[in-house]
Ligand SMILES: Cc1cc2nc3c(=O)[nH]c(=O)nc-3n(C[C@H](O)[C@H](O)[C@H](O)COP(=O)(O)OP(=O)(O)OC[C@H]3O[C@@H](n4cnc5c(N)ncnc54)[C@H](O)[C@@H]3O)c2cc1C
């Protein structure tokens with residue numbers, strides 16, 4: 025790091041202190057580079073600190089499966105990387121088929137994955153389903169399991185990545201947004217309050233705010249801001265190990281070691297991005313409550329202790345934008361994780377560091393490039 | 407009087423039927439605004455006039471004239487035309503003035519044009535070693551049992567702490583024939599001097615005469631030790647003794663009941679969950695909402711009245727309720743003739759600064775150390791919090807990445823202030839800089855079945871569910 | 874009126890809350906916390922602390938200090954995490 029008049033020159037500027045920004049910062053340090061990570065609030069304040077913690081390869085778009093598998097390998101030894109087990113537990117994730125038609129779809133899906141060489145998803149019959157999820161309704165004929173999947177504690181995980189990155193030499197700058205992002209010759213320049221950073225590489229990992237940044241840099245894509253909701257119950261006796269997902273009814277849930285049950289599934293709150301706030305839709309949460317009540321009699325007198333939502337970026341095709349910019353040299357995108365980017369964080373950071381440090385990666389990520397969106401606006405500054 | 411709300415929309419929804427809420431609802435209903443008053447207690451009165459319509463303690467003198475003055479205001483509210491629902495817990499309020507309330511085992515959603523939050527105060531956390539032992543309670547808890555059930559202590563009892571309510575409770579217990587063995591007064595000696603500049607306003611306030619008479623009445627009957635600088639409860643599975651230090655001397659008293667009290671602080675949960683801006687109050691050492699003279703908050707349409715706006719006492723609560731009601735009436739009917747209540751409010755608030763300074767609790771009773779439990783729900787100690795600070799937790803929300811403080815059922819009500827001050831001290835920052843938990847609905851846990859609006863038994867769904 | 878605590882009948886006064894009736898009963902009504910099993914009794918009696926959680930008529934985690942007693946009520950003391958169906 026050297027002073028360029030009042031500029032601090034580093035190797036990489038990362039905007040956004042979610043799991044993605046923090047993981048990229050950590051892996052860049054491991055690759056011997058000096059990053060600065062700029063977070064307008066604090067690391068883990070948004071989606072990465074408040075998500076459901078699902079570490080899931082199950083039911084992913086084929087375009088992101090390689091990244092997900094890469095990530096899974098890191099999750100399984102997460103303490104080696106960040107000196108904290110992040111609360112990761114692996115009890116599998118189960119997608120429940122509520123009827124024969126759903127099960128037929130799942131069968132086709134698993135066959136397709138197998139044909140592509142992916143074996144993490146496994147079709148199960150009613151008996152195995154009830155062995156894994158004893159409380160499930162008798163009428164459910166089967167499902168799909170991904171046995172290595174599990175769950176971790178999101179805020180703890182993001183904090184652990186942030187901490188380790190800082191220990192390895194990353195500059196972590198919290199509480200002030202990155203503004204005035206621009207390219208000046210070969211260098212990216214960013215203002216952070218009264219401080220200024222310059223670097224040859226810039227990573228846009230700004231979550232729901234990433235669309236503004238890419239638009240400012242004339243590479244606008246349609247990033248929608250969404251706010252998935254979750255609620256958590258008081259402790260109930262242990263009754264379930266794996267994470268359970270019902271597709272048709274928009275429900276997912278998971279019981280933690282302390283007995284509390286996390287209920288989610290994709291219903292959305294109204295985000296107020298500028299205020300860092302969300303307004304919950306209780307009628308939708310009531311729907312989730314009704315589904316849980318119907319499917320799991322053991323939960324019928326549980327109490328809801330808290331509900332919340334997190335602000336997240338969603339792409340039109342529900343898969344992230346990941347990889348180098350289609351317009352600018354030295355600009356990398358890592359956003360739009362569409363409500364399933366927590367699991368991808370560790371692997372995405374590793375791959376991003378390879379892209380920046382070595383100019384390439386063995387992990388296939390072609391399907392995630394920003395160029396898949398028709399005609400990004402042509403650059404005016406590059 | 408107790409049913410689900412009759413309508414889905416109201417001009418004004420008042421939350422809390424203590425002095426502030428009763429006065430506000432009576433006034434808005436009196437101006438023919440459709441008014442709904444919701445309270446989670448079984449009857450009106452809030453804390454100060456708790457059980458005003460149902461207390462078994464009927465004698466005027468025993469509870470004092472301040473108590474009985476509530477009957478009139480409760481009656482006026484009842485006769486005002488406001489719809490009043492008791493045992494109705496408001497568990498959600500948002501910036502669009504949508505309200506989630508649970509009544510009678512089900513939940514209802516209603517919408518208001520104006521909301522007046524009058525949810526009052528709670529006792530300040532008093533985190534001393536052993537404060538979670540059975541047999542340790544707040545003084546307010548004892549007062550609640552006294553007012554609602556006529557129950558008073560009859561076992562070896564120690565009352566410890568400070569503030570006007572401590573003496574009021576002592577007087578009430580003694581008048582009803584209850585037992586108090588010893589009062590341990592924790593008022594820091596330095597506060598007497600610090601409070602002097604505010605003394606004039608206090609001496610000319612309504613509190614002065616009453617307060618003094620009550621202290622005399624109590625001191626005549628109970629042993630009082632002042633200048634207590636340390637306090638601990640101990641026992642095996644229940645309280646057995648109380649240890650204290652006064653004037654440098656350590657003493658241990660046998661006790662089966664320890665009543666703790668060091669003042670009251672605004673009940674912020676609902677207002678904060680709605681997004682109302684709060685700031686740290688350096689004098690009252692708690693969070694108070696940012697309000698205009700009529701109690702209007704940072705969120706359009708939401709006003710806060712009573713002790714939830716900052717501790718002012720019952721009389722001020724009544725006038726704050728009327729000020730907020732006046733503002734709501736003006737907003738609905740710009741030509742309505744609403745009288746200006748600011749002179750009365752000013753008079754009622756007189757003398758408060760003296761009490762705030764005199765009864766500012768000492769640091770050691772707000773910021774505990776070592777193995778003392780900070781978070782009762784998740785059983786997290788002061789040391790646990792400091793250890794997390796040492797490895798990177800910077801504020802109460804970041805702390806959740808390390809510890810479950812504030813994530814249990816009380817939702818930070820009994821650890822929030824402690825955690826803020828503890829972290830502020832450890833990090834050399836102000837409480838304002840450190841901040842508070844980001845509070846979320848439901849502000850009170852609700853049953854899953856209630857939310858699902860389903861019956862509590864599963865007869866209806868048995869056919870499709872495996873039991 | 875009569876209410877039942879773990880099956881034992883006790884007398885309560887109309888207007889009492891469940892917690893007040895339990896404390897006045899003289900029985901050992903300490904609950905055990907879900908976290909460590911530590912013993913607790915009601916602390917605030919005004920709905921703030923949640924140390925009064927009890928099972929009332931089969932429904933768990935109710936704040937006893939906010940619920941008025943009713944004739945024939947069945948109260949169970951919570952011992953750690955609630956058991957299924959309790
Ligand atoms: C309720 C919920 C449940 C979820 N459940 C799961 C799950 O079970 N499994 C799973 O895999 N995924 C889940 N997700 C998705 C997952 O949380 C996200 O995909 C992931 O956290 C995205 O990480 P991120 O780093 O891209 O974004 P974020 O965590 O949003 O981080 C981006 C950061 O950038 C900062 N920022 C923005 N602009 C600027 C600027 N100009 N300057 C400085 N900083 C800036 C923001 O403050 C923010 O902190 C869930 C999401 C939500 C909301």
Ligand SMILES: Cc1cc2nc3c(=O)[nH]c(=O)nc-3n(C[C@H](O)[C@H](O)[C@H](O)COP(=O)(O)OP(=O)(O)OC[C@H]3O[C@@H](n4cnc5c(N)ncnc54)[C@H](O)[C@@H]3O)c2cc1C
Pocket residue numbers: 421422423424425426427444445446447451452453454455494495496497524525526527528529546547549571574670676711712713714719720721723849850919
């Ligand atoms: C335990 C205690 C005892 C006190 N005793 C006295 C006393 O004897 N004398 C005295 O002068 N002062 C007393 N005070 C001080 C008291 O705060 C004020 O004097 C006065 O009661 C404040 O009036 P208020 O209208 O602001 O609120 P309160 O009187 O506190 O009334 C608030 C009301 O809001 C209701 N409420 C709160 N949250 C919700 C919700 N989410 N949904 C529905 N309803 C809700 C409560 O049930 C309560 O009835 C006491 C305070 C406490 C905490």
Ligand code: FES
Pocket residue numbers: 892915916917918919920921922923924925926936937938939
């Ligand atoms: S005793 Fe504190 S909530 Fe009931």
